[in-house]
Amino acid sequence: MNVLFIDIDTLRPDHMGCYGYGRNTTPNIDAIAREGVRFDNYYCSDAPCLPSRAALVSGTFGIKNGVVGHGGTAADRFREGITREFRDNRDDWNFHNIFRRAGLYTASVSTFPERHSAWWFQAGFQETYNEGHTGMESGEKVLPYALDWLDRNGTKKDWYLHVHFWDPHTPYRAPESFGNPFENEPLPDNWINSEVFALHKQHVGPHCANEMNMFNDDPCPQWPRFMGRIDSLEDVKKLIDGYDCGVAYADQLTGQIFDKLKELGIYEDTAVIITADHGENLGELGIYSEHATADHPCCHIPLVLKWPGGQKGHVDQELHYNLDLVPTMADLFHVEKSDTWDGVSMAETILDGKDAGRDSLVLSQMAHVCQRSARFGDWLYVRSYHDGFHLFDREMLYNLKIDVHEQKDVKDEHPEICARGAKIILDWQDKAMTESPYTQDPLWTVMKENGPYHTWNSLPAYLKRLEETGRKEGADKLRERYAKQLK
Structure with a gap:
């Protein structure tokens, strides 16, 4: 063939x-x-x-x-x-x-x-x-x-x-x-x-x-x-x-x-x-x-x-x-x-x-x-460890059946669905790390090596740009969230 x-x-x-x-x-x-x-x-x-x-x-x-x-x-x-x-x-x-x-x-x-x-x-x-x-x-x-x-x-x-x-x-x-x-x-x-x-x-x-x-x-x-x-x-x-x-x-x-x-x-x-x-x-x-x-x-x-x-x-x-x-x-x-x-x-x-x-x-x-996200039933549960400077919440939840473009985060209305999504991710991670011959989850390697590659060495200049383009509130929130990185 x-x-x-x-x-x-x-x-x-x-x-x-x-x-x-x-x-x-x-x-x-x-x-x-x-x-x-x-x-x-x-x-x-x-x-x-x-x-x-x-x-x-x-x-x-x-x-x-x-x-x-x-x-x-x-x-x-x-x-x-x-x-x-x-x-x-x-x-x-x-x-x-x-x-x-x-x-x-x-x-x-x-x-x-x-x-x-x-x-x-x-x-x-x-x-x-x-x-x-x-x-x-x-x-x-x-x-x-x-x-x-x-x-x-x-x-x-x-x-x-x-x-x-x-x-x-x-x-x-x-x-x-x-x-x-x-x-x-x-x-x-x-x-x-x-x-x-x-x-x-x-x-x-x-x-x-x-x-x-x-x-x-x-x-x-x-x-x-x-x-x-x-x-x-x-x-x-x-x-x-x-x-x-x-x-x-x-x-x-x-x-x-x-x-x-x-x-x-x-x-x-x-x-x-x-x-x-x-x-x-x-x-x-x-x-x-x-x-x-x-x-x-x-x-x-x-x-x-x-x-x-x-x-x-x-x-x-x-x-x-x-x-x-x-x-x-x-x-x-x-x-x-x-x-x-x-x-x-x-x-x-x-x-x-x-x-x-x-x-x-x-x-x-x-x-x-x-x-890391869990996709199950009609749901997408998203868990952010580094938001890539988008100010995402730690958890987000979307019903893809009625919101395929992820416009309405419904985590507050469905905490039980969030708990289910978090458990799916945790169980998956436990299984993967049990089966893997390696001791390190590479997610944490990325986190320890200055975060995702496409954010490297960009925050100070980006904060300045946000202020210059009328988004000072966003810049202030990023400064607060990434205070340690900016020191």
């Missing part, structure tokens, strides 16, 4: 047609969904980019593999230590090696390993192609490598090809020649009204409406779809148009790969996996154009999977992690599984439509904030 893995960075399911979005952003992926299985409640266990792919590739939570942040000690895997032999055992049991164990020839087109010095991502691949712009390229630079590889290898039997597009990732780098197919279309989900936006303009924290460029409003002329600041509802639309253009552009490129499979006569017999590393904050919690939190918009990701002989047009509603994909592929290819994996196989869902989900999930983010 042949397997094509399309890896689209920063892709929110609710901005895809097959997940109900009102804009025609993903017609090519939508067609795959009609031919396969769409997973509606699929989440990355650890966000954003680097921790998510570390979990996917290892089949283990960040608390066990050590990669939970974007800098410092917790951006590298734990050393295997005394059990390490000639090679690191974890590389032999990683996601990509499942396909080699099954006898497939493996190749990847991705700049991710160099972008994050995550060379372990390449383990299991027999060929790798690095376009060379470390994740800042748009997809027309990536596509030729994939099409050329298929021209040379597509009609051979038993291969696995991983192709990675970055286009929906900030700064929304779809080329200007793509235009804006949504320019004259209103936003399908226009939840950011004038009242909501007025609150966002007073928000404190990086990547808010006043500081789109992390801690300042400097524009990026080379990326015209991305703005330094948002001053109006028209700007909000322009920004979301830019994101949707990135989604649509990645879909268009993906469609050319599908066309190549059809041209070669191998489409029907090729399995197709389409997913992402994380989503994107598009106004939720006052944050724009960043993947900065351990919540629904940031951790909820698509999984669309076409499997020859599997279900067609099936929709799965169960809760799953991205690391569940590792044992799933092992089961589908009938290869040995590692007892170190944390994933639960979804193979029966793909083949027979049977439920194989979980009762709850724990979601983690340590790059922009330090948060």
Whole structure:
């Protein structure tokens, strides 16, 4: 069997047609969904980019593999230590090696390993192609490598090809020649009204409406779809148009790969996996154009999977992690599984439509904030250890059934739900630390190493900016909360 893995960075399911979005952003992926299985409640266990792919590739939570942040000690895997032999055992049991164990020839087109010095991502691949712009390229630079590889290898039997597009990732780098197919279309989900936006303009924290460029409003002329600041509802639309253009552009490129499979006569017999590393904050919690939190918009990701002989047009509603994909592929290819994996196989869902989900999930983010969240039933319970300078409460609770954009924190009305969420996180942490060969929860490594990487050395200058832009009250609250750090 042949397997094509399309890896689209920063892709929110609710901005895809097959997940109900009102804009025609993903017609090519939508067609795959009609031919396969769409997973509606699929989440990355650890966000954003680097921790998510570390979990996917290892089949283990960040608390066990050590990669939970974007800098410092917790951006590298734990050393295997005394059990390490000639090679690191974890590389032999990683996601990509499942396909080699099954006898497939493996190749990847991705700049991710160099972008994050995550060379372990390449383990299991027999060929790798690095376009060379470390994740800042748009997809027309990536596509030729994939099409050329298929021209040379597509009609051979038993291969696995991983192709990675970055286009929906900030700064929304779809080329200007793509235009804006949504320019004259209103936003399908226009939840950011004038009242909501007025609150966002007073928000404190990086990547808010006043500081789109992390801690300042400097524009990026080379990326015209991305703005330094948002001053109006028209700007909000322009920004979301830019994101949707990135989604649509990645879909268009993906469609050319599908066309190549059809041209070669191998489409029907090729399995197709389409997913992402994380989503994107598009106004939720006052944050724009960043993947900065351990919540629904940031951790909820698509999984669309076409499997020859599997279900067609099936929709799965169960809760799953991205690391569940590792044992799933092992089961589908009938290869040995590692007892170190944390994933639960979804193979029966793909083949027979049977439920194989979980009762709850724990979601983690340590790059922009330090948060752990419990996702269960209709609820999202968020616990913040470092708020990333957003002045989040220690606990937050949202009913996603009626408040998917997390606008109303209902913790005071439902203390019993908060207690349940906190227990889910505590029980998960106890189990993970009991099973882990390491003694340190990397969350606390991040906390002891000056907090999340994307907040390092930025607070004094940001406090000054807040005062200069009419948000002195927020600056005073940050000074009080981070008094020790400012000494």
